Amino acid sequence: DESDGYLAVDEIRFVDGEPPRAAANPRVVALLEKSHLASAEQLAAEYRELWTRALDTGFAAEEAPEGARALVNWLLDHGELVARASPDSEALVQSTAFAAQQQALTAQLQHSRRAPALADGSGEDVAVHIRGNHKQLGEVVPRRFLEALGGTEQPIVSAGSGRLELARQMTAPTNPLVPRVIVNRVWLHHFGEGLVPSPDDFGKMGQPPTHSELLDYLAAEFRRAGWSLKALHRRLVLSATYRLSSRPSAESLARDPENKLLQHMRVRRLEAEAVRDAILAVSGQLNREPFGPSVPVYLTEYMVGRGRPARSGPLDGAARRSLYLAVRRNYMTPLLMAFDFPQPSTTIGRRNVSNVPAQGLALMNDPFVVEQAAHWAGREWSTHRDAAERIRACYLEAFGRPPAPPEAAAASAFVAAQRARYAESPPPEEGAPPPSDPERRAWNDLCHALLSAKEFIFVE
Numbered sequence: 001d002e003s004d005g006y007l008a009v010d011e012i013r014f015v016d017g018e019p020p021r022a023a024a025n026p027r028v029v030a031l032l033e034k035s036h037l038a039s040a041e042q043l044a045a046e047y048r049e050l051w052t053r054a055l056d057t058g059f060a061a062e063e064a065p066e067g068a069r070a071l072v073n074w075l076l077d078h079g080e081l082v083a084r085a086s087p088d089s090e091a092l093v094q095s096t097a098f099a100a101q102q103q104a105l106t107a108q109l110q111h112s113r114r115a116p117a118l119a120d121g122s123g124e125d126v127a128v129h130i131r132g133n134h135k136q137l138g139e140v141v142p143r144r145f146l147e148a149l150g151g152t153e154q155p156i157v158s159a160g161s162g163r164l165e166l167a168r169q170m171t172a173p174t175n176p177l178v179p180r181v182i183v184n185r186v187w188l189h190h191f192g193e194g195l196v197p198s199p200d201d202f203g204k205m206g207q208p209p210t211h212s213e214l215l216d217y218l219a220a221e222f223r224r225a226g227w228s229l230k231a232l233h234r235r236l237v238l239s240a241t242y243r244l245s246s247r248p249s250a251e252s253l254a255r256d257p258e259n260k261l262l263q264h265m266r267v268r269r270l271e272a273e274a275v276r277d278a279i280l281a282v283s284g285q286l287n288r289e290p291f292g293p294s295v296p297v298y299l300t301e302y303m304v305g306r307g308r309p310a311r312s313g314p315l316d317g318a319a320r321r322s323l324y325l326a327v328r329r330n331y332m333t334p335l336l337m338a339f340d341f342p343q344p345s346t347t348i349g350r351r352n353v354s355n356v357p358a359q360g361l362a363l364m365n366d367p368f369v370v371e372q373a374a375h376w377a378g379r380e381w382s383t384h385r386d387a388a389e390r391i392r393a394c395y396l397e398a399f400g401r402p403p404a405p406p407e408a409a410a411a412s413a414f415v416a417a418q419r420a421r422y423a424e425s426p427p428p429e430e431g432a433p434p435p436s437d438p439e440r441r442a443w444n445d446l447c448h449a450l451l452s453a454k455e456f457i458f459v460e
Contacts, residue, residue, distance in 0.1 A: 014114075025070055027054070123161045145169040149177060177202065179219035183232065184209075187218075188350060190236050192266040200349035210260045241265075246460040268459045269353055272339035273322035275457050276368075280319055282397045282451070283372040284379045287319040294326040298368075303331050315368055335369070338362040339457075363452040373448035381443060387412065390443070398450045411446055418442035 031050055037043050054071035128138035143162035144154045150169055157165050170178050181202060188194035195215045198206035209215050218232070225231040236242055244265045252263040259266060270278060280286035296313030307330055317325050325333065327344050338359050340352045363369055376394075384390040391411045395403040403411065422438035450456060 025074075027068065027071060120160050120163065123157060123159065149175065173223070176216065176219055179222050179227075180215055182229075183215060183218045183222050185349065186229065186232055187236065190233075190242060191262075192268045192353075194350075211262075265460075269355065270339075270457050270459065271351065272336040272341040275339050276317075276322045276333075276335060278456070279369060279372045279451055280316070280321075283376040285316065285319045285372060285375050286321070288321075292320075292324065294324050295320055296326050297328050297331050297333060299331065300334070305330060307331075315371060335362050335366050359457075360452060363457075364448075369451055370448065373451055374444045376451075377440065377443040377447040380447070381440065387415070391446075394447060394450055398453070399455050414449070415442045415446050418445045 027050060031046050034046065037046065051071065054068045123143055125140050125142050127140045130136040130138050143157045143166075144150065145166060147154075154169070155165070169175065180196075181199070184194040184196045184202075185199055188199055195211050196202060196207060196209045200206075218235070221235070222228075222232050241262050242265070244262070246265040246267050248259070248264040252259075252261075256263055277286065295317045296309060296311065298315050298317065299309065299312035307328075309328065309331065313326070322336065325336075329344050332341065332344075339362075340354055342348045342351055376397075380390050380393055384393055388408065391408055392402050394411075395401065395407070419438050419442040422441045425438075
């Protein structure tokens with residue numbers, strides 16, 4: 001480009017299919033129609049001659065013959081072939097240098113990255129809707145931050161939408177609200193309740209903080225650390241408060257029954273996604289590979305209605321973490337819903353945490369849980385030949401501790417009882433598949449029982 005280097009792009013389109021095939025080059029078509037070509041050597045010689053003429057005419061003439069420039073461009077895209085075109089070509093030196101420069105510049109290009117975004121348009125100040133009625137308009141309010149937080153003396157946005165100015169005002173050092181809200185939500189995630197118990201309401205209708213100075217300190221440190229969530233998580237989980245026992249003393253129960261003073265750690269139930277991920281983890285099936293497309297929802301025969309997907313996803317969700325399960329508003333995963341998975345139709349700052357019989361029934365009957373219990377039992381069966389070692393391994397993986405002697409004895413008796421029960425089952429009808437090994441079925445039941453225990457879904 002010998003001009004000022006300006007490049008204009010009129011339109012860019014993204015499509016799912018393959019790019020359209022280019023029309024055949026007329027000079028190549030004419031070459032292939034020659035009747036005297038009888039061998040690969042003759043064809044190669046004709047191609048060499050064609051490339052040589054294309055290089056000469058494509059570089060020498062401002063108006064090259066039809067197809068010549070297209071051939072030159074193709075050759076430059078395949079620089080390794082340029083030197084083979086014709087060692088006697090007058091344009092060889094020029095084209096070789098050009099191809100080398102092109103490859104060097106191409107290597108410097110970064111891969112394109114796309115993100116959904118909005119262009120900043122013209123800003124419009126809106127009048128107050130009195131009592132929310134668009135037909136009763138009050139005074140026009142300029143675009144700016146909330147007066148309750150930013151005061152009345154704020155610079156007026158003169159151009160644009162004001163989004164950038166709003167973001168700067170919200171994150172300004174003089175505004176502590178945003179870092180306090182973020183810190184409180186992270187605290188809620190780790191401790192079960194926020195320093196401000198109402199994470200969605202820091203106003204007069206919300207609840208006051210239990211430790212206001214601690215909240216302000218963490219917010220200031222969060223800002224000083226460059227708004228790093230990773231640093232904030234690390235600070236909280238390495239704190240002495242996070243490592244407290246969940247068993248309160250009699251004195252703390254008497255003086256602080258709601259544990260507002262954080263004298264002990266709250267007992268927390270795993271979130272819905274963590275319950276499913278924990279089941280996959282102990283079964284040994286969890287796919288830890290990050291990123292990639294979402295997995296379609298597994299559809300049972302009872303999940304019917306308008307908008308039902310054409311095909312069902314796998315029962316185990318391809319063993320991927322729950323983060324990668326597709327969310328269909330009308331077709332939610334029943335196991336996740338039993339454990340208070342939030343409705344995707346709205347935002348929620350604090351999830352409900354219930355403890356209801358439906359959760360025990362889901363763990364008992366859900367085919368995903370039954371399948372993973374069998375995988376877990378099969379893994380322990382092949383790893384530990386001794387029954388006592390197998391029971392010990394199951395407790396360590398499910399609860400993070402070895403079984404107490406009464407628990408080990410109860411587990412061994414349970415396996416023996418289930419084994420005897422399955423051994424006494426009537427023979428299958430003619431043509432029916434034979435029943436599985438009673439021993440294996442008994443161990444499947446033990447693993448299933450451990451997955452259904454409260455200790456598996458609660459963190460003390």
